[in-house]
Amino acid sequence: MLKRNLWKLVLCLAILAWSVTQLVPIKDEPFVSYARTHATAKPADFAKLLDEATARVKGLQAASEFVALKQIGKERKLDLSQYFPAIRLEDSLRNVEKRNDILLTEILRRSKGHLQLGLDLKGGVAFTLEAKDEPGKVVDAYQRKEKLQKAIEIIGTRINGFGVAEPIIRPIGDNRIEIQLPGISTKDNPDVVDQVKAPARLDFRIVHPFLSPGPGVETPAGYEIKTLDYEGRKGESGSEEVFVKRIPEMTGEMISNSHARPDMYGKPEVILEFTKPGKARFAEVTRVIAEGGRSGRLGRLAIVLDGKLYSAPTVREEINSDSAQITGSFSDREAINLANVLNNPLDIALDVKEQYEVGPTLAADAIVSAKNAFIISTVLTIGFMLVFYTIGGGVAAIGMAVNVLITLGVMASIGATLTMPGIAGIVLTLAMSVDSNILIFERMREELKLGKSLSSALEAGFDKAWSAILDSNVTTLLVALIMIWLGTGPVKGFGVTLAIGIFTTMFAAVVVSKLILEFLIHPGTIKSLKMFSVLQNTSIDFLKYTKAAVIGTVVILLVGIGAVVYKGKEIYGIDFAGGDMVTLNFAKKLEISELRNAATKAGIKEINFSYQQPLGMEREILKITTPFDLGRDSVQKIQQALPEAKFDIAGATRIGASVGEEIQWNALKSVLAALVAILIYVAFRFEMGYGVGAVVATVHDLILTVGLFVLFDRQFNASMVASILLIAGYSINDTIVVFDRIREELKLNPTGTLKDIINRALNLTLSRTIITGGTTLLTAVTLILTTSGDVNDIAFTLLIGVLTGTFSSLFIATPVFFWWHKGDRKHVEAHHDVAPKYEWQGTSKASE
Known part of the structure; x- marks a missing residue:
């Protein structure tokens, strides 16, 4: 037993250990105390430097000890890495200032808790930028609004490139932008504002072929003096002055993409990929320079970004290539930031008008009440499982704990930011994740009724539940991947969290839970697995009530849509409307x-x-x-x-709105693309009729949820974008389980009509549907009663979604499938391989 499952046990322990290492440290440690305790070489000398840095902060000479240490290192050309031998820096990087910058940034990163909290829980930094009008140029209100909105989109893309999750970016008035970044401090990251607002004008300019600035040398007409900083092979830094043309030969508009990478010596460089016209123009410019250099003086082409000369490489021949590179004296981080800025150039200049630290937007007691609500709801879910499945419920609870630990570990490893709505999403997703365990236990119950041993029922239960678990999670994963692909802001963040949850849920149910059950059942540690019965052996004719159900839901849909139309823009909260x-x-x-x-x-x-x-x-x-x-x-x-x-x-x-039009359109595109993906996958795995039924049911649930949400006088905010998408995932998950059972029953029952098959499948899965819905409802109701604000809205949305999802699986998805095939099972068999399989079976004489 142990030998057979040893690899599973080792895998589980390794993943759990990895998750713990990703989460530690959990809380932030002050930069000064962390640096003091981790300076393992010459600690007394470094402690004196820290004391001096603290004195500079108190004397208002520096914003923080982090900045003060940078100043000290620069002034004295002191390499601070000598105090931290455990932090290895590249041997090729010998520029002291850059080494200190990389070292201190790494120390700051290590001092932070691995799982960062969002603005609502921890606060962060905020600043307001103001758009500057060009002198003498009149810009009308419409053009200013368009430019400001474009700037907001570009800044959002840049911030995503910095790895900051869940930022708030919104217009203020008609010429300002407010930006709030969770978990960031300008005291420790003084360059973050400049990186966000840099205009990023990229020019390619010709360097004068034979004149250089110097005593008695006048600046040629049409040229200006630029200084090129460089780093020598031995790490020494220097500078060179050159004459560079004022008018560029080509600009950044001819660049299609840029990215950072190490060169052949391991030093960072930025690769520029040209557009088709850009490639032709670059070839023309380099050809002219190369031809001029045949006289013996090699020409150079300067790369100038926002007026700063980054490099001026020599041109020996025409370069007819799809790409070029910027080389210079910059660190890995500078190269990445440069590439990010080049990919998202701003065409307006922005001035910083305000900078301030932001406190948590949620009150301390609200955070505590929400935390208590999560604990209560989780305990109720575990209690629910224990009542219905006794020992099996305890195993499911262990699986839930493993699920949470791995989910948080993965989030920490990718630098995700944890917000209160995000925590609610994890808990609610966790409540739904018990569905995999319920599917397995319900299948085991059926096998035990057939007289099988507990050990055989375990294997058969997992085998028969596997296809439903796989298909339901893959369809939800498709939704998550499309959110990641098309979404931005909260949509993309939710997609990442959902995708992580899907993998951890499947691992917890199929690997962890099964491993524990095998160790309990196969050696005979437990002789039986008691399970409480609910709605067993029912024979409800669901299709008989379809007409009445459809009429009822259509009425509610019309009322909800009417409420949306009647209220108009009033349904939008501040996040959407400003x-x-x-x-x-x-x-x-x-x-x-x-x-x-x-x-x-x-x-x-x-x-x-x-x-x-x-x-x-x-x-x-x-x-x-x-x-x-x-x-x-x-x-x-x-x-x-x-x-x-x-x-x-x-x-x-x-x-203005913090959820801009781009995010709204991306959310809509994500939903539409997800519906198409569901249709294609379900049609491929099952058959087209199933796909149509699944899509119709999902659309029904989304529209009904939105209508009821508005009907109960609630407003849409940023977190609602993610919670509506959560309903889509829950709805398709529930529907796929029912469809999987219909497909199985068509194979097992060769004589039943399509109506009988559908009703039997719905009755066989009814117990699972009620128990899964019950566990999720417990969580949703608990959160509704004990929380407020965004978390309460998410919980209320889930409450509606559970009810509509359960209803649509019974009375929308299956009737659509039935009508699609005109009520004829032969029509199904003609379009999909669900013909019954016959096998030889031996019989005893007594039964002949």
């Missing part, structure tokens, strides 16, 4: 929970609070966001409710 942002000064700081309670009592439905601290200032300010034209009125009501705070309005402006 609103007012009011800045307040205060005499007494109150907890966000107190502010929310006061707003609720005053009848204010939608309002967000966040404390922020402008950099360089000790006082905090309070920012309030409300729907349009309600900002000052809401503030007045809160002032009356909380006079002790002495709120004073410091400023007010209008903000």
Whole structure:
């Protein structure tokens, strides 16, 4: 037994150990204390440097100890890596300043908890950028709005390239952009703002072939002096001045893509891929330079980015290539950032107007209540499983714990940011993940009824449940992959989390749970596996009630759609529609929970609070966001409710949507592409009729969920984009399980009509449907009763989704499949290989 399963045991332990290593450390450690304890060489000397860095911060000479250490290293040309022999740097990198930059960034990274928290849980950094108009150029309001929206899209792409998850990027007024980055501090990352707002104008300019700047040398007409910094072979740094043409020969518009890579010596370089016109133009420019160099003076072509000369390579011959490279004295991180900026060039200049630290947007008590709700809902789910499956439920609980651990470990390893809605999504997905265990246990129950031993029932249960588990998870994985491919922002983030959850769920159920059961059952440790029965041996004619069910759901659909049309733009919250942002000064700081309670009592439905601290200032300010034209009125009501705070309005402006049109369109495209993928996969694995039934049921569930959500007077916000997509995954999962049983029954029952087969399949899976829905409902109801805000909306959406998904599996998906084949099983068999299989079986004389 142990020998046969040894590889599974080793695999499970290895994956669990890896997950733990990815999560440790769980919490952030202050940069100073981490650096002090990990300086293993000459610790006393480094401690003196840290004390000096701290003194600089106190004396306002540096924003943080991180920046102060950089300053000290640069001033004294001191290589700080000598104090950290455990952190290996490239031997070829000898420039002290760059070595220190890479070293300190790595120390900062290691001091952080591996699983970073989002703005709602931890806060971060925020800054406001203002678009500058070119002197003498008149820009109308429409052009300014278009340019600002384009800048928002580009900045979003750049931030994704930096690895920052779940940022908030939204327009303020008609010429400003607010950016909030979770888990980031400008004190420790002083370059982040510059990297985000860099215009990235790329020019290819000719270097003067024989003149160089020097005493008595005048600048030629049409040229300007540029300085090229370089690093020698021995790590020494230097600079060279050259005359470069003011007017470029070609610009970055002729670049289709760029990426960073190491060159043949391991030093970073940036590869530029040309467009078709760019390739032709580059060949023409290099040919002219090469021809001019035949006189004995080799020409050079300079690469200038935002006015800075990065490199000026020699041109010996015409270069008719699809790509070129930028080489220079920069680190790996600089090369990656440069490539990212080149891929997403801004065509407007942006000035920094404000920088401030942002506190958590969720109140401390809200975080605690949500945490308690998650614990309660998980305990209820485990209790539910224990009631129905006793020992099997305990095994499922262990599988759930393994699932959570591996999911968090993978998220930490890829640098995902954990937000409160993300935590809710994990818990809710976890509640649904018990479906795999329920499928297996229900199959085992059927095998035990046939008189099989517990050991045989275990193997048969897993074998027969496997196809349903595989198909339901693969279809959901298709949805997740399309979200990752087409989605941006919360859509893409949700897709990544969903994809991780699918793999961990299958591993926990098919490998971990089965391994534990095999160790319990095969040696005879347990003789029986008691399971509580619910809705067993039912014979409900579901197709008989289809007409009434369809009429009822159509009525609800029409009412929901009517509510959406009637309310119009009112269904959108601040994240989608924008609103007012009011800045307040205060005499007494109150907890966000107190502010929310006061707003609720005053009848204010939608309002967000966040404390922020402008950099360089000790006082905090309070920012309030409300729907349009309600900002000052809401503030007045809160002032009356909380006079002790002495709120004073410091400023007010209008903000745009943080969920822009691009994210909305990408979400819609993701849903449509997912439906097409589901249709193709189900038609391939099953048959076209099944695919049509699955798609119709999923569309029904999505529309019904949206309609009911609006009907209950709730508004759409950023987290709702992901939760609606979650419903699509849940719906298809439920439908596939039913279809898998119909396909099986068509093979096993050669004489039954299609109607009988469908009804039998629905009755056989009814117990599993009710138990799976019950576990998910427990979680959803618990969260609804104990949380508020985004988490409450997600839970409410899931509650509706569970009900609609269960309903559509019984009364939408299967009837559509039935009607598609005109109620004739021969029509199904003609389009798919589901003909019954016959096998020889021996009989005893007593039965003859």
